Amino acid sequence: MAQIQFDAKSVEQFVGANELKEIQPLITMADQELRNGTGAGSDFIDWLNWPSDYDKEEFARIKAAAKQIQSDSKVLVVIGIGGSYLGAKMAFDFLHPSFNNELADDQRKGVKVYFAGNSMSASYINDLIRVIGDQDFSVNVISKSGTTTEPSIAFRVFKQKLIEKYGEAAAKKRIYATTDAKKGALHDEAQAAGYETFVIPDGIGGRFSVLTAVGLLPIAASGADVDQLMAGAKSAQEEYTETDLTKNAAYHYAALRRILYDKGYTTELLINWEPSLQYLSEWWKQLMGESEGKNQKGIYPSSANYSTDLHSLGQYIQEGRRDLFETVVTIDQPNTDLDVPKTADNGDGLQYLEGKTINEVNATAAQGVVLAHLDGGVPNLAIRLPKQDAFTLGHLIYFFELAVGISGYTFAINPFNQPGVEAYKTAMFALLGKPGYEEETKAFRARLNK
């Protein structure tokens, strides 16, 4: 049985059946490049079979570490950026109640999870230190390279806090390092200090790593069901095997994105109707943008949170430049519901909604917005999730990963590298005077007249 429903009905007025037929050879070629490992970047496609091939011994160690964290800590500080952050944050928000960290201890499944190292804001770090206060905490530092500036700075801060609170030896037992198996600054430090370590596999790039220890340790520590998450991903691995795009929803999605792009719809908005799905979009934006945005090509991945953003971006989406399409994610059975309250008077004019639930109003609004946006010339794709649970999320993660692997090859680029990210790092390191960047320091400082 399909775990998610990909529905392309609302794009029919923009894409003809013949166009889908004509793009099939391109999809077939992409499928062969991906599955046979003959495409660019094929060193980084281990995510493809990961839901069945993942390291079971490490998985058991992750669950044991999560238990240990739950037994000695109230808080887990998860330090990482990009692919070393967004997957865990997406899952944390998707799988727990909205104010999980604020719930009473007996109402929460696992530890409170706070994220750090995903910006260079001193205010954010200081505020987090205040929130932790005197609560017991542990740290999961996540970095493949171990030298990414943002997490490295945050790790220094929270390592010092651990040492101040628990002493050098006990602090080391509260640090969990997720990093490269063999090399890198964090790997070397972890070996020397004896931190428990978990591996970011060589064949899986950061943005594809949520189902490795990168995502699994924080997700497990938060009390979410990582077995179900992996089972959901495996169900997707088993479902999306056909090359024929009419029989493979991930390929169908990839094909339609590509056709729309060729027609000038160069920005895709991932839409959600639940605040707890906002970070699904943030994770998806890195997955899509870092994979496809190369050689002056690729769909620009953006997002909007409805109905909130209908009151801000809505005007643009309805009537602005016609280069947008929407992929709308909805949930058939949200976790909870609430009746629209009944009142004696009708001062707010809401009496016509009495007898309905808030989810019913939300779902009806979602249907109405699709119609309005279609009338405004915005192609719409739909992804319906049966439930908001770990199995469904695992399935959806794999669906998007596979879709971008395929659509990336249709753009004739390497979907698995990210060379463009280095440009800002070089400029920043040069201006900060990092050793090894002396030439660039002169050149960049001259440009700023420093």
Ligand SMILES: O=P(O)(O)OC[C@H]1O[C@](O)(CO)[C@@H](O)[C@@H]1O
């Ligand atoms: O795990 P690391 O090495 O700290 O890198 C974090 C992120 O930085 C990037 O390399 C680019 O900024 C991403 O691809 C990656 O997800």
